Amino acid sequence: MDHSSNLTQIKVLAPCPNVHSAVDCEHCKVRALSVCAALEADELAELNRYAHPFCLSAKQNLFAQEEESTSVYNITDGAVRLYKILPDGRRQIIGFALPGDFLGLSMAERNAFSADTLTTVSACQFSRIEFSNLVDKKPQLLRRLHNLASHELSLAQDQMVILGRRTAEEKIAAFLMGLRKRWGRGSDHLSVLVPLPMTRQDIGDFLGLTVETVSRLMTKLAREKVLVIVPDGVRLLNMDRLEKLAET
Amino acid sequence: MDHSSNLTQIKVLAPCPNVHSAVDCEHCKVRALSVCAALEADELAELNRYAHPFCLSAKQNLFAQEEESTSVYNITDGAVRLYKILPDGRRQIIGFALPGDFLGLSMAERNAFSADTLTTVSACQFSRIEFSNLVDKKPQLLRRLHNLASHELSLAQDQMVILGRRTAEEKIAAFLMGLRKRWGRGSDHLSVLVPLPMTRQDIGDFLGLTVETVSRLMTKLAREKVLVIVPDGVRLLNMDRLEKLAET
DNA sequence: CGTTGGGTTGATCGACCTCAATAAAAGTGG
DNA sequence: CCACTTTTATTGAGGTCGATCAACCCAACG
Numbered sequence: 020m021d022h023s024s025n026l027t028q029i030k031v032l033a034p035c036p037n038v039h040s041a042v043d044c045e046h047c048k049v050r051a052l053s054v055c056a057a058l059e060a061d062e063l064a065e066l067n068r069y070a071h072p073f074c075l076s077a078k079q080n081l082f083a084q085e086e087e088s089t090s091v092y093n094i095t096d097g098a099v100r101l102y103k104i105l106p107d108g109r110r111q112i113i114g115f116a117l118p119g120d121f122l123g124l125s126m127a128e129r130n131a132f133s134a135d136t137l138t139t140v141s142a143c144q145f146s147r148i149e150f151s152n153l154v155d156k157k158p159q160l161l162r163r164l165h166n167l168a169s170h171e172l173s174l175a176q177d178q179m180v181i182l183g184r185r186t187a188e189e190k191i192a193a194f195l196m197g198l199r200k201r202w203g204r205g206s207d208h209l210s211v212l213v214p215l216p217m218t219r220q221d222i223g224d225f226l227g228l229t230v231e232t233v234s235r236l237m238t239k240l241a242r243e244k245v246l247v248i249v250p251d252g253v254r255l256l257n258m259d260r261l262e263k264l265a266e267t
Numbered sequence: 268m269d270h271s272s273n274l275t276q277i278k279v280l281a282p283c284p285n286v287h288s289a290v291d292c293e294h295c296k297v298r299a300l301s302v303c304a305a306l307e308a309d310e311l312a313e314l315n316r317y318a319h320p321f322c323l324s325a326k327q328n329l330f331a332q333e334e335e336s337t338s339v340y341n342i343t344d345g346a347v348r349l350y351k352i353l354p355d356g357r358r359q360i361i362g363f364a365l366p367g368d369f370l371g372l373s374m375a376e377r378n379a380f381s382a383d384t385l386t387t388v389s390a391c392q393f394s395r396i397e398f399s400n401l402v403d404k405k406p407q408l409l410r411r412l413h414n415l416a417s418h419e420l421s422l423a424q425d426q427m428v429i430l431g432r433r434t435a436e437e438k439i440a441a442f443l444m445g446l447r448k449r450w451g452r453g454s455d456h457l458s459v460l461v462p463l464p465m466t467r468q469d470i471g472d473f474l475g476l477t478v479e480t481v482s483r484l485m486t487k488l489a490r491e492k493v494l495v496i497v498p499d500g501v502r503l504l505n506m507d508r509l510e511k512l513a514e515t
Numbered sequence: 516c517g518t519t520g521g522g523t524t525g526a527t528c529g530a531c532c533t534c535a536a537t538a539a540a541a542g543t544g545g
Numbered sequence: 546c547c548a549c550t551t552t553t554a555t556t557g558a559g560g561t562c563g564a565t566c567a568a569c570c571c572a573a574c575g
Contacts, residue, residue, distance in 0.1 A: 103515075168416050178427055234522060
């Protein structure tokens with residue numbers, strides 16, 4: 020149950036090999052998705068001055084619950100898990116951050132949750148104070164931030180329904196359909212191939228299930244030809260069935 | 268399982284008998300708690316012009332999921348339940364709005380959930396469009412809105428932990444302690460007397476439990492002298508025990 | 516290779532649900 | 546105020562979904 024086991028506390032903030040997507044806001048591939056979309060070209064240049072792009076390998080801790088928040092982050096590549104741990108070690112994953120997601124929407128002084136990388140991650144780091152000052156100068160940036168936070172809130176409320184009132188099978192279906200939609204954000208088509216950078220344990224801790232239950236139900240769905248389990252993900256076959264299971 | 272059964276769809280927006288708390292922003296008792304706290308005296312006067320105070324009796328629908336959102340509300344007295352219904356009738360309550368709470372933080376075009384009154388409620392109604400325009404003119408109001416939304420998000424994340432990773436007994440304890448804290452907001456002392464304007468069914472639908480389980484565990488906690496069940500609420504006796512059960 | 520982390524599968528268990536009955540409270544109309 | 550209905554709360558008996566415990570497989574990796 021020790022979830023912090025194989026995470027080094029040292030933060031490897033190496034410069035990013037992929038120059039374009041991370042160093043230059045104007046050519047950033049998540050520009051249209053993230054907070055940055057609120058800014059005009061000249062303002063983007065200003066934002067660029069505050070941005071510190073970096074890369075982090077898989078299974079590294081980005082920040083921890085309760086810790087004072089020094090930075091906010093814009094994820095440009097990879098996946099991050101966000102979670103809370105109870106004193107006795109039980110864990111609840113409250114979300115997965117994907118490219119385009121922003122960590123630190125609330126700009127609160129302390130982190131409400133912990134975050135660590137699931138894959139190699141590229142991201143833009145901003146000083147929380149500097150970013151907060153910038154937000155105070157640019158109301159349209161604040162508005163954007165607020166809209167993103169409102170959307171997060173809405174997702175959190177959907178997750179409450181999933182956690183409180185859905186069966187294990189429905190949880191899995193809702194999770195896969197939801198993740199599929201999020202991966203497809205920014206492009207015009209949704210793929211039936213859903214990458215799963217997280218472990219079964221992570222999925223369980225997100226859905227309020229055990230690893231075994233997640234594994235069993237994935238196998239069941241595969242046996243019933245609803246999906247195929249592929250390396251690092253699933254291929255969805257029977258979308259109608261999944262839609263039915265996950266429907267709001 | 269028909270949760271809409273005894274709710275009239277007619278919205279009784281009667282003028283409020285309690286003149287001071289609802290008609291005049293400057294003397295409003297929730298002023299320090301709510302969005303209004305962001306405004307100076309002269310701005311408050313402007314807000315006042317947009318405010319439509321009203322009263323609504325218990326068990327009335329305020330607005331419904333999916334419906335176009337025409338108004339936002341500031342609750343000044345009473346309690347409101349916020350919930351989502353699945354196609355098959357299962358219900359998840361996503362929160363209870365108490366005095367000082369604001370409904371419509373996101374200012375989205377459509378309601379993400381339904382709301383109905385648990386008690387007689389007084390509230391201030393604002394046109395969503397007018398309010399949104401006002402927000403665009405007053406960045407400090409937007410900032411306030413954003414802080415409140417961030418706080419809501421944080422509460423929603425705490426609720427995810429409760430729903431996903433806590434036992435029934437812990438859920439009840441966390442619910443009671445959380446509600447106690449919320450009732451105490453704005454005053455300097457927390458009472459051990461926690462009013463429960465909602466039914467056991469509502470509590471169950473908030474915590475992902477059945478009525479029976481809620482009832483059984485409340486009885487158990489009462490039997491163990493952790494609390495006393497009183498009309499329309501509970502009196503908490505063994506705070507340490509509850510704190511222990513609910514601890515983050 | 517041995518080790519380690521992740522995934523699957525089986526057997527068993529128990530926390531919470533379901534179904535059912537009753538009790539207590541809160542209207543409602545005479 | 547009292548009979549009557551409706552809603553809400555409680556309690557019991559029994560069932561089930563997902564948890565727990567345990568074994569095993571497999572791929573990655575030093």
